[in-house]
Amino acid sequence: MxxxxxxxxxxxxxxxxxxxxxxxxxxxxxxxxxxxxxxxxxxxxxxxxxxxxxxxxxxxxxxxxxxxxxxxxxxxxxxxxxxxxxRQHRRRAKAPSGRVRPELRRVLDLVTDAPALIMDHRLNVLAGNHLAALLYGRPLPGLSIARHLFLEEADEGLYADWDTCTLDVVGHLRLAAGEHPDDPRLASLIGELSMRSERFRRLWARADVRARTHGRKAYRHPLVGLLELHQENFALPGDAGLELIVLSAAPDSPAEDGLRRLAATSAAEEQSRSDVDRA
Structure with missing residues (x-):
């Protein structure tokens, strides 16, 4: 790779x-x-x-x-x-298993005011809290951020800074390919994106690498509008290759209000469904 x-x-x-x-x-x-x-x-x-x-x-x-x-x-x-x-020819790093410990899932559920999720080195979402699922508008386990970004989204979609996000994702996958050269699932993902996305193909050819551990992340949500959040990436030392990502809003900011409205909208929809079921 x-x-x-x-x-x-x-x-x-x-x-x-x-x-x-x-x-x-x-x-x-x-x-x-x-x-x-x-x-x-x-x-x-x-x-x-x-x-x-x-x-x-x-x-x-x-x-x-x-x-x-x-x-x-x-x-x-x-x-x-x-x-x-x-060092690739001397030591091949074993690809992480991708399993999320129950204790980590409990930690995710304790984060109630910010979207939080766990991803592997291939940028697959393995678990997420309720607010993260609302942000992406879908169940999170099984979501591939790379496929979502390059194959499902355009520059007018969920990612307000789509161009920057594509640079970050390709740079991350380059780092992952260097660390896990024998990972067939990672190789398959890169091959699929290269065949189906012209932008991915051009960026991959540049061989740029990026390691982003924190920074601004903006989403354009269909229900609550622009959400300008701060992303922090936490490596999980006991779970090689896994990261905990938390997307927080600044206090008293429009993004904090947007996350509250997003959670409230979901709660109202769930209550409505519950009322219908009881009727």
Missing amino acids: DDLAGFLRTRRARVDPAAVGIPTDSRRRVAGLRREEVAHLSGVSVDYYVRLEQGRATQPSEQVLDALSRVLGLDETERGHLHRLS
């Missing part, structure tokens, strides 16, 4: 030669740096770097990876991804 050679090629292509002190002219036809330029700036032989990009060199040292990260201008997330890719 992802490899060290391909990642190096995409990162090399995005580096501005002028930014690393290499003069350019109109005759230059290469996007980004040439292989020999990366090798020279990193302090490795041209032959060795070429073998890295061809997938023929194995076990690059930490020093070489750090030098390549510096030359290619990698951020912290990309550096970690590069190191994981270099």
Whole structure:
């Protein structure tokens, strides 16, 4: 799904030669740096770097990876991804089981004023509280956020910042592919999205990686309108690959009022159904 050679090629292509002190002219036809330029700036032989990009060199040292990260201008997330890719042939991470402990389900139910859910590394929702189900308008177990975003939603759908969300999802799946290269379900998901979504295909080809742990998340809900929420991602140490996501509203904000109205609307509908059943 992802490899060290391909990642190096995409990162090399995005580096501005002028930014690393290499003069350019109109005759230059290469996007980004040439292989020999990366090798020279990193302090490795041209032959060795070429073998890295061809997938023929194995076990690059930490020093070489750090030098390549510096030359290619990698951020912290990309550096970690590069190191994981270099270790793929040595250690294959086992894909998480995807089971949610009953204790975690009870924790979700204790969160009553904010949508909360548990997702795996493939962005499948494994469990969620009542308010999260109302936000997405469907039962949550079995919902694939990636499929929902790329195959069911458009830029006028539930996600107010659809373009940004697509970048986040593809960047997350790139990280997951580097950590779980032997996960057939993840490979199947990526293949499906590549075939069915032109935007996913273009973004995946860029090989960008993203690790988003918190930030603004805006939804355009059909019942209560715009909900500008704050997302916090909590890794669950005893449940590898699983994350608890909580979407909170600022106190006294329109989003807080929107979540209250959403919960009240649901309660009124349930009461109405109950009255009909008793009649």
